[in-house]
Amino acid sequence: MKKMQIRLFSWIKKLFKKDRMAKIGIYGPPNAGKTTLANRVVRDWTGDAVGPVSHIPHETRRARRREGITIEANGTTVSLDIVDTPGLATKIDFHDFMAFGMKEEEAKRRAKEATEGVIEAVKWLEDLDGVILVMDATEDPFTQVNVTVIGNMEARHLPLIIAANKIDIPEASPTRIRSAFPQHTLVPISALEGQNIETLYDEIANRFG
Amino acid sequence: MPHRCIKCHTTYEEGTAEILNGCPKCGNNKFEYIKEEKDEPNIGKIIEETHVTQQNRKMTPDSVESVRIVTPGEYELNLDSLLKKEDIILGIRDGDRYIVPLTTVFETHSKDKDKKEKKRETKQ
Numbered sequence: 001m002k003k004m005q006i007r008l009f010s011w012i013k014k015l016f017k018k019d020r021m022a023k024i025g026i027y028g029p030p031n032a033g034k035t036t037l038a039n040r041v042v043r044d045w046t047g048d049a050v051g052p053v054s055h056i057p058h059e060t061r062r063a064r065r066r067e068g069i070t071i072e073a074n075g076t077t078v079s080l081d082i083v084d085t086p087g088l089a090t091k092i093d094f095h096d097f098m099a100f101g102m103k104e105e106e107a108k109r110r111a112k113e114a115t116e117g118v119i120e121a122v123k124w125l126e127d128l129d130g131v132i133l134v135m136d137a138t139e140d141p142f143t144q145v146n147v148t149v150i151g152n153m154e155a156r157h158l159p160l161i162i163a164a165n166k167i168d169i170p171e172a173s174p175t176r177i178r179s180a181f182p183q184h185t186l187v188p189i190s191a192l193e194g195q196n197i198e199t200l201y202d203e204i205a206n207r208f209g
Numbered sequence: 210m211p212h213r214c215i216k217c218h219t220t221y222e223e224g225t226a227e228i229l230n231g232c233p234k235c236g237n238n239k240f241e242y243i244k245e246e247k248d249e250p251n252i253g254k255i256i257e258e259t260h261v262t263q264q265n266r267k268m269t270p271d272s273v274e275s276v277r278i279v280t281p282g283e284y285e286l287n288l289d290s291l292l293k294k295e296d297i298i299l300g301i302r303d304g305d306r307y308i309v310p311l312t313t314v315f316e317t318h319s320k321d322k323d324k325k326e327k328k329r330e331t332k333q
Contacts, residue, residue, distance in 0.1 A: 088288060089286060090268065090285065090286050090287075090288055091284070091285050091286070092283070092284045092285075092286070093282070093283045093284075094282030094283060095282075095283070104282075107282065108281060108282030111282045111283065111284060112281075112282065112284075115276060115284040115286065118286055118288075118291070119276070119291060119297065122288075122291045122292055125292070144288070145288060148270070148288045148289050148292065149288070149292070152289075152292040152293070
């Protein structure tokens with residue numbers, strides 16, 4: 001009887017629920033796979049792409065927004081605006097880009113744009129309803145960027161999902177991230193290969209739907 | 210401070226009669242000060258101290274600036290400050306100069322004021 005009541009209540013809730021567009025930001029350090037994930041989500045549900053990816057850090061230097069993505073998962077339909085943001089970093093040095101064969105002038109320009117990109121990414125937080133924090137599961141999760149961002153999301157009471165990316169690489173350890181931030185929902189994924197991406201969609205539907 | 214005869218390099222304590230009368234060994238009356246060891250520059254120590262100073266100058270969450278321009282193309286970002294504060298303060302080099310972009314600051318605060326006024330209006 002009680003179960004019936006709960007079902008009836010959730011059915012009524014769904015019936016009167018306003019069709020709200022949730023604005024979700026994809027955040028994380030450089031080279032964690034944010035744009036790869038954004039491309040995967042957008043391609044899976046619309047057939048488009050968001051932006052180019054590269055092994056050189058700070059490829060995404062402007063926030064890119066893709067509107068009206070409808071995700072159907074877990075029996076619910078969620079409408080999302082996805083914002084792919086530039087990688088958050090505490091130090092940007094043009095010498096690092098020159099190591100990839102870039103000329104000094106180009107490397108300096110990239111560093112400047114990447115710095116502006118970090119500021120832009122932070123400003124976007126004001127407008128968001130939730131965040132997917134992408135972390136590289138092959139790297140140590142205890143970084144200043146991860147700790148600062150998670151602390152700030154908690155202070156803002158922003159719903160957060162941690163995507164432990166790159167699980168297609170044998171050295172990946174999502175467990176390490178889980179034990180570092182046990183208070184948050186974590187989904188191990190490979191944005192590149194599409195591994196476990198369905199679980200992420202289920203979680204998006206649960207948290208942001 | 211001990212003295213040393215510049216000719217035969219014999220050392221004499223400060224204020225001794227030999228310094229006034231001349232070196233009893235060679236008869237020379239020119240002496241030089243011998244610097245005590247602690248006065249000699251210890252390069253290793255200086256390097257160590259410089260290293261600490263550089264560490265202190267690194268951007269910390271408590272640093273006043275949100276972005277530090279070390280050189281053109283080299284930037285340090287204070288994520289904590291950027292996430293918490295709306296205003297951006299630029300630091301130049303090792304934090305010996307700061308820039309506060311007033312236009313942005315005024316714009317931000319006027320927007321905040323507008324928002325508050327709108328809220329007040331809707332309440333009334």
